[in-house]
Amino acid sequence: MIMIGNTAIRRICQSVLLLTSLFALHTCPHSKVEESFNLQASHDLFYHGLGPAWRSFADGDDAVVGSTSCADPNEGAKESVSCSINDDVGFPYDHMKFPGVVPRTFTGAIFLSFIAKTISLAIPKQLFNLSSHPMIVQFLIRLELLLLCWMAHVRLSNALGRYIGGKQYTQASSSSVQANASLPSLISNYYLLITASQFHLPFYSSRLLPNTFALLLVTHAYAEWFNGNPRRTATYLVFTTAIFRCDVLLLLFTVGLTLLLRRQLSLVQAIATGVVTGVSSLLLTVPLDSLLWRRPIWPEFEVWWFNAVDNRSSEWGTQIWHWYFSKALPKGMLLTA
Secondary structure (H helix, E strand, C coil): CHHHHHHHHHHHHHHHHHHHHHHHHHHCCCCCHHHHHHHHHHHHHHHCCCHHHHHHHHHCCCCCEEEECCCCHHHCCCCCEEEECCCCCCCCCHHHCCCCCCCCCCHHHHHHHHHHHHHHHHCCCCCCCHHHCHHHHHHHHHHHHHHHHHHHHHHHHHHHHHHHHHHHHHHCCHHHHHHCCCHHHHHHHHHHHHHHHCCHHHHHCCCCCHHHHHHHHHHHHHHHHHCCCHHHHHHHHHHHHHHCCCCHHHHHHHHHHHHHHCCCCCHHHHHHHHHHHHHHHHHHHHHHHHHHHCCCCCHHHHHHHHHHHCCCHHHHCCCCCCHHHHHHHHHHHHHHC
16 A cells, blocks of 8 residues: 555656646747747758758868957947858758857757657648648647656656665664655655745756756756766766766766775776767767758857867856846746745
8 A cells, every 4th residue: 555655656746747837838929038948949940951951061062151240239340250140041040040159969859859850740631730830849849848848857766766776775773764664755845846846846847958858867967866876867967968068077077086986986987978878979060960060060169169278158148146046047946944
C-alpha cells in the first residue's frame, strides 16, 4: 500500500508540473524578443527545410550585406554599421534580414521543426493541414520543447530519489532505512512541486531561448550525476557549452573540478571526454550553422568573443544594480520564497 501511495503521489506531482507549464504556454502565446531567432528559425525550417540553403551553397551564392545606418534618428548621429539585408528570394530565411545582436545556432530549431514536420506529414491533409495554420505550428513547436523540459525534470527528480535512497542504504542501519523508506519519494516530490511553484521554470520551458535549450541539457547532466554517470555528466555539459550557451563553461569548470577532486573522473577520462564531445559538437554545429548563415561560423564562439573579449555584453541591455534582489529573485522564487 505504501508503494502504491507513493507512486500515486509521484504521478500527481509530475502532473502538477506539467499542468503548470501548459497553463503558461496557453495563457502566454506571444513571443519574447529573446526567442525571436529560434522562433523564426523553427518557422523557416518547418516551411522551407534546408533545401534553399543547399541550393544557395551549391550555386556559390553569398549573403547580401549592405552598409546602412542602424542608428535611431531620435538619438542623434551614430557610427554607421553593417546590417544584413536579404533581397535573395532563393534564400527565404528571416535571420538574414533580422540577424540579431550575435548569430545563434540552428541546432535546437532544426530538431524541433523536424519533429513538427514529421507530425504534419503523419496527419492526412484531408483531415487537417497543419502547414496552413502557422500559429498552431508555433504552439506545437513550443509544446515539444515544454514536454522535453518536463521529461528532463521528471528524470532528475527520479535520480534524486534513487540517490537519496542509495545514501540511506550505505550510511544507515536497516532499521533507520525502514523508518525513512518514504524519504526518497518525499525529496523527489518536493523537487517537482518546488519547480512547479516557481514562475521562471514553467513559463520558460516552452520559450525558444538558448537558455531553455541549455537548461534542458544541464538538467539531464545533473540527472546523470545523481545516477552515478560522471562521464555522461561531462558530456552533456561540454555539448551544451559548445552549441547552446558558452556561459555553461563556468558550470562545466566547477562541476568538472568537483568530479576530479572526488575522483569520479580521472584526468585522462576528463580530457578524453572533453575532446571527443567537443569535436563531435563542432562537427554538428559548424557545418549546419555555416550553411544557414552563409559563412564559416561557430555561433557560440562568436557569442563568447562578443561578451568576454569585446566586452559588449551591456549592449543586450542593463538594469539598476539591485534589480536581481528587488525584482528578479522574488519573481523567480515566487511561492518558494
